Amino acid sequence: MRTIAVVNQKGGCGKTITSINLSAFLAREQRRVLLVDMDPQGHATLGLLTDAAQPSRTMYEVFLPDAGRPPTGLGDVIRPVRENLDVAPSDILLSAIPETLAGRVGREDILSEAMASVEGRYDYVIVDCPPNVGLLTFNTLKACSEAIVPMDPSFFSLHGLGKLLETIEVLAKETDHHIAVRALVTLYSGRSAFAKAVLDEIRRHLDGRHFETVIRYSVKLAEAASHGVPIAHYSRDCVGFDDYRALAVEVLQQEAAMRQRERVTIKRNATGASARDDGAGSSVPAVTPEGVMFTIEAPDAERVQLAGDFNNWTLDGNDMEAMDGVWKKVVKLPPGRYRYRYVVDGRWQNDPLNTTVEPSPYGGEDSVLVMDERVATAG
Ligand SMILES: Nc1ncnc2c1ncn2[C@@H]1O[C@H](COP(=O)(O)OP(=O)(O)O)[C@@H](O)[C@H]1O
Ligand SMILES: [Mg+2]
Incomplete structure (x- = not known):
């Protein structure tokens, strides 16, 4: 049984529409969903x-302690929608x-226990998350081994993704529960x-952790x-039909590759700071054949500079270049361990996409880039 969370703390980015349409297309392909x-x-x-307005048992009762005897199970609230889809x-x-x-012990594991009770009844469980990262989303992340992160291409989407990846890494570190995350660009x-x-x-x-399909x-x-x-x-003659069908095809293609599925793992480095490593040699910032590509989204900024131990934290001559609100600078660096920060209109900040940070001697946090030989030559 594949368990997929459709998650993003941002509202209106297409979680629900993705949950509904992916579920429906998988059901059409004879998967029990x-x-x-x-x-x-x-x-x-x-x-x-x-008839959702009519009272029926819902997930609320599954989560409610002492809801009655016997307690409500997931199987008690499930309703059939159409063939292969509940x-x-x-x-x-x-x-x-x-x-x-x-304060209740075990409150984060309610959904995973509930889902274990329907193991075998379904090929796919798709979970539509609320637009926040509270207890309900945490339950979902613990219950699922994969996550689809719908993202509309907006100012804040990349920043939001960084935050979400951080949450998932905390989960991995604290509970040893690993989730394969893939972003899906929506509303394109x-x-x-x-x-x-x-x-x-x-x-x-x-670096590969996204769907090729883009939802227009x-x-x-x-x-x-x-x-x-x-x-x-509703309509088969529209890009929405084509795109969600393509997404379902991509999800089905992954079935074959499931066994060697990429995992987000936490690698502890010598100082105890954590670094993301998906085993494919990816890193933030990106390592390209031209050098390390530092990027930050700051559409309203007038000037952005890059300061790090590799340039003695000097701002002079270290301006980044803007393109459609995204600032870039490529720096040739030998393999090693570097600390850096962005200076956006004079304000120092760390890299919102890089979850590896260390306290700075000057206050706040520096972002940390670890480039070993393998990453440095991966290009
Ligand atoms: N690809 C799309 N094209 C047009 N409208 C879309 C698309 N994806 C989502 N929407 C609309 O945008 C709104 C938010 O989508 P929804 O799936 O409810 O987001 P979320 O669940 O993340 O809050 C809804 O009104 C939905 O109908
Ligand atoms: Mg929704």
Whole structure:
């Protein structure tokens, strides 16, 4: 059973539409699919169950302690949608769960225990997350071994992704639970140069940890969602249909590669700082044949400089170049361990995409780049 969280703390980036349409296309390919709605707003539930307004048992009861005897299991709340597709509905009461369970031992493992009880009934469990990283999202991350991160190509998407990767790394470090993360670019409008630049940036930074499929902006997708149906039941003559079908194909292709699936692992280096290593030689900043490419998104900045121990922390002559709001500088560096910071309009800050940091002797944190021979020559 593949367990996939559709997660991003940002709202409106396409989590629910992705959960619904990916589930529907996988079901069409004869996979048995359960969509678990973990968002108290219940949009996925509304999008699949036409009678969702009628009272029924929901994920709230699965999470509620002492809800009754016997306690409510995941199997008790599951509702059939159509052939091969079931949904575990949510409702607004779910929003009270983090407070209700505060301080309770094991409160982060409720969903993984619930999902273990339906192991074997499904080929895929897709979980639609709420737009935050509270207890409900944490339950989801612990219950899933894969994550799809829908990202609209906006100012904040790359920064948000850095934060999410950090959460997932904390989880890996504290619980030894590893999740294969892949970003999915959604709401893409190829007409804007900015969207193109962000897409390039996402691909460069993620170094393979993204879907090749890009979900384009499609009015029909939004219309289908508002009618409570997956796109395949609304219109087949639109880019939304083509794109979500392509996504499902990509997900199915991964079935074969599952065994050697890439994992996000935590590698501790000598100083105890953590570095991300997906085993493929990727790094933030990106190492290119021309040198190390430092990048930071700062669309409103007038001037951005790069300071590090490799240039004696001097700002003179270390200006970065802007392109569509993304600032770049390529620096030739031999393999080694470097500390650096960006200076955005005079304000020093660390690299939002790099989770490896160390306290700076001058206050705040420096970003750390470790480039060994292997990464340095990976190009
Ligand atoms: N590719 C797309 N094209 C057009 N509209 C979209 C697309 N993806 C999402 N939307 C619309 O954007 C809004 C937010 O999408 P949704 O899936 O609900 O995001 P989230 O669950 O992340 O909050 C919805 O109104 C949805 O219909
Ligand atoms: Mg949603």
